[in-house]
Amino acid sequence: MVKVAWQAPVGGYTSEFSLVTLKPKMSASLELAGTDQCLNYYSRHLNIEAVFNRGLKVASTRPSGGLLRIDVSGDSGRLKSFVRWAQRGPPLQRCDSVDVKWSN
Numbered sequence: 001m002v003k004v005a006w007q008a009p010v011g012g013y014t015s016e017f018s019l020v021t022l023k024p025k026m027s028a029s030l031e032l033a034g035t036d037q038c039l040n041y042y043s044r045h046l047n048i049e050a051v052f053n054r055g056l057k058v059a060s061t062r063p064s065g066g067l068l069r070i071d072v073s074g075d076s077g078r079l080k081s082f083v084r085w086a087q088r089g090p091p092l093q094r095c096d097s098v099d100v101k102w103s104n
Contacts (some may be wrong), residue, residue: 015057020102022080027073027103030086034095039068042086046070049085054078 012016015027034040044058052060072082087098 002049013048021104022076023062024076025074026076026079027071028079028083029101029103030070030072030083031072031099032068032095033066033097034068034088036065038095041090042068042070042095044045050082054082054083 014036032039040060043062046058046060049051050056050070050072054074056072056078058070060070061067070086072079086095087100089095090096
């Protein structure tokens with residue numbers, strides 16, 4: 001039996017970081033902080049990147065001016081790809097921070 005584990009890119013760790021063991025179906029909650037312009041870009045492209053390109057289920061909220069919360073679930077490989085997209089961001093619209101909480 002082979003277990004697959006994945007870590008976020010170097011430099012994105014917090015003190016409570018733990019190794020993520022991928023299961024076939026997973027969920028993740030992302031909290032993005034940044035300028036309104038950056039968060040507006042992400043809001044406009046969520047359905048394209050999550051639903052159309054990767055076949056994931058996604059819901060988002062904007063609790064305050066500088067935050068965007070995204071709840072996304074589906075196939076773990078596709079979910080990992082979406083999280084990478086959110087962390088990497090477009091060259092001219094990178095968020096100040098992206099916090100990810102994984103769940104089964």
